[in-house]
Amino acid sequence: MTDTAPETSGSYRAGFLTFVGRPNVGKSTLTNALVGEKIVITSPKPQTTRRAVRGIVHRPDGQLVIVDTPGLHRPRTLLGERLNDVVQQTLSDVDVIAFCVPADEKVGPGDRFIVEQIGQFPRPRRIALVTKAETVGRDVLAQRLLEVDELAEWDAVIPVSAIEGIQLDTLVRELIALMPESDPLYPADMITEESFEQRAAELVREAALADAREELPHSIAVTIDDVVLRDDGSTREVYANIVVERDSQKGIIIGRGGERLRRIRETAQRELDRISEGRTILSLHVKVAKEWQRDPKQLGRLGF
Structure with missing residues (x-):
C-alpha cells in the first residue's frame, strides 16, 4: 500500500455514510458491491455484522467511506445491547x-x-433505499417506494440491487453530492481499514454460519491466535478458533467424524486465498466460552 492520494480536480467531496435497516435487508451485500470487493461477510441470518467495518469507494470526483454496522434491533442479550451501541x-x-x-x-x-x-440524529443527511429491487415486479417496487417515501423527509429515494447492479452508479453520484467538500480521506489504493487477521476471522465465521444453518448462528464467534508467514514469503499459516457457548454446540460445529469442521475449514481457506497475496493454510479449533453473549468479561475477550 502507498500513501498516494487520488488526484482531484474541481470540487472534490468525501465523507462517511452508513446503511441502516432491519437485519438482513442487504446492507453488507450493498457495501461489498459498491467497494468492488468482499470486505464484510454476508449471510441470510440476522445479526451477521457485529462491528463497524469501513469500506472505501473511490471515484474521480469523490470518496465514500461506508461504515457497515450491525442491524438495529431490540436486544435480548448483552451482545445485542453492545451491537446497538x-x-x-x-x-x-x-x-x-x-x-x-x-x-x-x-x-x-x-x-x-x-x-x-x-x-x-439531525446532523446527517438522509436518503432511503429500496434494496433487492431485482426480486419484485415494477408494480410492487413502485408501491414499496411510495411506502418508504411516506415514512420521512428524504434527500432521495432510490431503488437498488446489489446483485444485479441496478442503480448503483446513480446511488454513488447521489451520495457524493451529499458529502462535504474535502480532500481525499484515504489513499487511492485502500479499500478497507481491516487487517488481514480481522478479515480472516470474519471469513471463518461466515463459513461456519453457512454450514451450521439454523442451529447456532448467534452462538458463534471467531478468534485468531496467530498468522505465520512461511520462509517462502507467500504462504500464510492461519491459526483460528471457533468459539461457541456450550459443549453440545462444540459437537455440532465439529460434526460426525469432524466432517463439518473440515467443510468449514475448506470453505474459509478458499476465501482467505482470495484476499491473500499468496497461499493460506488454515488450522481450526473449536472452543467453549460458557454463555459468552451474556458475560461482560467473555465479550471483552472476544472484542465486543
Whole structure:
C-alpha cells in the first residue's frame, strides 16, 4: 500500500455514510458491491455484522467511506445491547444515513422504529433505499417506494440491487453530492481499514454460519491466535478458533467424524486465498466460552 492520494480536480467531496435497516435487508451485500470487493461477510441470518467495518469507494470526483454496522434491533442479550451501541455511535458521526428497506417485504413496525431512531440524529443527511429491487415486479417496487417515501423527509429515494447492479452508479453520484467538500480521506489504493487477521476471522465465521444453518448462528464467534508467514514469503499459516457457548454446540460445529469442521475449514481457506497475496493454510479449533453473549468479561475477550 502507498500513501498516494487520488488526484482531484474541481470540487472534490468525501465523507462517511452508513446503511441502516432491519437485519438482513442487504446492507453488507450493498457495501461489498459498491467497494468492488468482499470486505464484510454476508449471510441470510440476522445479526451477521457485529462491528463497524469501513469500506472505501473511490471515484474521480469523490470518496465514500461506508461504515457497515450491525442491524438495529431490540436486544435480548448483552451482545445485542453492545451491537446497538455500535450503531448509535456510528449514526452520530456520519455525514449521510441511508435507510434500507427490502423490495420484497412490506414496510412494517420494525422499519418505523428505525426511522424514529435515526430521526434523533439531525446532523446527517438522509436518503432511503429500496434494496433487492431485482426480486419484485415494477408494480410492487413502485408501491414499496411510495411506502418508504411516506415514512420521512428524504434527500432521495432510490431503488437498488446489489446483485444485479441496478442503480448503483446513480446511488454513488447521489451520495457524493451529499458529502462535504474535502480532500481525499484515504489513499487511492485502500479499500478497507481491516487487517488481514480481522478479515480472516470474519471469513471463518461466515463459513461456519453457512454450514451450521439454523442451529447456532448467534452462538458463534471467531478468534485468531496467530498468522505465520512461511520462509517462502507467500504462504500464510492461519491459526483460528471457533468459539461457541456450550459443549453440545462444540459437537455440532465439529460434526460426525469432524466432517463439518473440515467443510468449514475448506470453505474459509478458499476465501482467505482470495484476499491473500499468496497461499493460506488454515488450522481450526473449536472452543467453549460458557454463555459468552451474556458475560461482560467473555465479550471483552472476544472484542465486543
